[in-house]
Amino acid sequence: xxxxxxxxxxxxxxxxxxxxxxxxxxxxxxxxxxxxxxxxxxxxxxxxxxxxxxxxxxxxxxxxxxxxxxxxxxxxxxxxxxxxxxxxxxxxxxxxxxxxxxxxxxxxxxxxxxxxxxxxxxxxxxxxxxxxxxxxxxxxxxxxxxxxxxxxxxxxxxxxxxxxxxxxxxxxxxxxxxxxxxxxxxxxxxxxxxxxxxxxxxxxxxxxxxxxxxxxxxxxxxxxxxxxxxxxxxxxxxxx
Numbered sequence: 001x002x003x004x005x006x007x008x009x010x011x012x013x014x015x016x017x018x019x020x021x022x023x024x025x026x027x028x029x030x031x032x033x034x035x036x037x038x039x040x041x042x043x044x045x046x047x048x049x050x051x052x053x054x055x056x057x058x059x060x061x062x063x064x065x066x067x068x069x070x071x072x073x074x075x076x077x078x079x080x081x082x083x084x085x086x087x088x089x090x091x092x093x094x095x096x097x098x099x100x101x102x103x104x105x106x107x108x109x110x111x112x113x114x115x116x117x118x119x120x121x122x123x124x125x126x127x128x129x130x131x132x133x134x135x136x137x138x139x140x141x142x143x144x145x146x147x148x149x150x151x152x153x154x155x156x157x158x159x160x161x162x163x164x165x166x167x168x169x170x171x172x173x174x175x176x177x178x179x180x181x182x183x184x185x186x187x188x189x190x191x192x193x194x195x196x197x198x199x200x201x202x203x204x205x206x207x208x209x210x211x212x213x214x215x216x217x218x219x220x221x222x223x224x225x226x227x228x229x230x231x232x233x234x235x236x237x238x239x240x
Contacts, residue, residue, distance in 0.1 A: 083107035083148050094151045101163040104152050108171055111145035112178055118142065119182055122191065129191040131202055135212050138192070149175070183222035192216055192224075 082098040084107055089095055118141035125133055152171075156164050182188065195202070196216040204212065219225075 081107055081110075083151060084110055084144070094147075096151075096155075099151065099155075101161070101167070104148070104164075104167055105171075107148045108145075108152075108174075111142075111148045112174075115142040115145045115178070115182075119185070119188065123185065123187045125191075129194040131195055131204060131208060131212065134191045134195050135208075135215050138188075138215060139211060180222070183219055184224055184226075186224070186228075189219050189224035192219055 081103050082095050083103050087094060118137075122134060122137045122141065127133060152164075152168075156168055192215060196212060199209065199212055
């Protein structure tokens with residue numbers, strides 16, 4: 001199995017060299033992969049990242065690859081978690097008949113890891129901040145976490161039980177802390193501010209300009225522009 005996984009990664013590296021020509025093929029290929037268990041995850045990501053930093057338009061692709069390969073052999077049960085698999089249903093409706101209460105916590109944990117990886121990729125991008133590699137990348141990050149949260153929220157409101165209620169109380173402060181760390185990430189905000197400060201010269205249409213404005217103002221309102229000491233005070237003042 002491990003040897004097969006490395007063959008898959010080798011194919012991905014080959015496709016990276018021809019990304020402009022085979023973008024659609026790559027996306028179709030990745031759609032068939034679901035949380036493959038790869039033990040040397042850090043090395044794989046490092047190799048992919050070196051390719052990404054050389055090709056500006058590949059940042060969104062790296063986020064897709066990172067999402068596809070999060071996980072290690074000790075987490076094989078993730079591949080059986082319907083919340084972490086592509087929905088093979090009409091209109092992409094969550095497969096509620098397959099989702100069990102015990103699926104939610106590991107799904108949340110995995111989705112948070114993926115989101116953190118996506119944010120780290122944006123923050124550590126060595127290229128000049130642009131609308132595409134910063135604002136749009138932030139907007140697209142966290143889709144897995146959003147999917148898990150939406151399913152959980154719907155069930156907790158429509159078909160709750162003691163297990164769901166207990167997990168809701170457990171996850172609330174964890175999710176709050178997760179989003180606080182992102183919104184108060186100084187390096188991330190610096191990239192956002194760089195794009196914001198040159199917005200008049202970017203030639204953005206009304207929709208993109210609105211996204212830029214919303215992103216910048218949401219981070220400011222969440223405390224991103226505060227000094228480190230004030231950020232700490234703000235975090236302590238937020239009830240869990």
